Amino acid sequence: MSLAARSATSDPIQSVSVPSFTKLAAKPDPHVAFTVSISLPTRTYSIQQRYSAFAALYHKLAATCGAPPPAELPPKHPGSWFLAPLAAARDLSDAQLEERRAGLEHWLRAILADRDPRWRSSRTFKDFLAAPPDGAGGGGQAAPGGEGAVSRSWTATAWTAEHAAVEGAARQLRTTLDRRDAQLLASSSTAHATAKEAKTALVDLVRRIGDLANGLQVLAKDGMTEGELHRRSALVERLQGEVEELGRKAGRGPRAGAGRTGPSSRAGDDEPPTAARQALLSGAGRAPARVLGAAAAASLETPETRALDNGGVLQLQQQYMDDQDSKLEALTAALRRQRHLGEMINAELALQEDVLDQLDAGTDRVKGKMKDAQKQMKRL
Known part of the structure; x- marks a missing residue:
């Protein structure tokens, strides 16, 4: 395995960015969601996270990795400290949210680019980004349900x-x-x-x-x-x-060849094959090998098909399809x-x-009995 392949397998996250944010006004929890774009060796996908999720990730990394991440998380805007928790992010201006978005992107990239891999290699960081587990290679193949299948922790x-x-x-x-x-x-x-x-x-x-x-x-x-x-x-x-x-x-x-609908093919669909046509299909009267030219042979032929005639190639293709x-x-x-x-x-x-x-139902019955018992206690 090459060095690049080993690197892709051990660290599937290639790059990360926070390109945009979205204000979600759905009740009862209006908030701002930041779009996080993650690039893996085989695909790119996006997730949405709130600022509180970034803050929770910061504290988890500091607790599990033995040290805080290499960059500081952008703080909440001072103007939001005096607002209600559910309205704080919603009431920030677009300029303030853009400043926060840029800070979050810088924070994630600092973790990914730091020489110390303990933060970006932690399971907490990869779960936050919904990244594949170590060794998955960003969507690589594995035995379906058998040996070699990759286990992962789901969120x-x-x-x-x-x-x-x-x-x-x-x-x-x-x-x-x-x-x-x-x-x-x-x-x-x-x-x-x-x-x-x-x-x-x-x-x-x-x-x-x-x-x-x-x-x-x-x-x-x-x-x-x-x-x-x-x-x-x-x-x-x-x-x-x-x-x-x-x-x-x-x-x-x-x-x-099923898609050929030319006049000659339509005219000969219901006719029995002539001797010349039979000879053409069976390859009689000529060598079994096909000569396509040097350039064509180099690009189209394989060791399996080089020694076959047209009928043999069709038979080989049919065998492949039967195997499939x-x-x-x-x-x-x-x-x-x-x-x-x-x-x-x-x-x-x-x-x-x-x-x-x-x-x-059992809880409701117990509550009723507790109320009756309390009434009897008051009477006593």
Whole structure:
């Protein structure tokens, strides 16, 4: 592994910035959210954090790393000290908020650029930025649910960021499959490489959706509300359905040359092949190898296809597609297991909701008995 690869694996966060802020007036908690943009080796994403989250991060880093971060956190504007806590940030001027945004960006970059890596390498800092764990490489591949799978500590913010990243990866996979279909219809030699890229992306999507489902179990244990868990479980189920559709799309790709609709092809669709046409397709009367020229052979040919004729190349391509179909069937089975896991999560959430209802009813009964006991004590 090269030095750059080792660096990317051990420290996946490449850069961080705070490009903007947003005033949110939603009641009962109006506040200002600062947009934090994080760049990883394989993707870039954004999260939103309040100033109080930055302040909490500062104190956690100072407590867990043995020393405060290398730069000071920008203080609250003096004019906000005398305002109500919920209205303080909202009542600041745009100039004051811009000054705070620049200070927060300088503070994060100072942590990332400092020679001492203990602050930027801490799990607290990476959880704040919803960054992948050490060794994940910013979205690298791992064995789906087996050995080599990367474990991570989930937070609500990290789960949301990962869900957005998985949605983007699904859109990218759909684009890749469309490009593969166009290449197959055009009998392009790059169709196999594109199909392999799509298959790798599909395997990675299945793994990451499984991680999201496991993350919901962690968040449930951490005390996330029932309604929010239901909402996120529905998001996972929607992603699973979308990936299943992509798996079917990957398995039913068009055959090479199927898009040719010229007059000669239409006229000969229902006609039996002539002897000349049979000879052309079977390669009779000529050497089995194809000569494409030096430049073409260097860019298009591979050791597997160089010694084959056109029929052999088509047969090899069909074999590749059959292999992909068998692997996609295995992926479909894995997706079914993931959906079953989501249904189990829903059932568990429903059971917990019933237990909470029973607890509420029991609490009401105890309160009634306590009131009766207090009345009797007053009478005594």
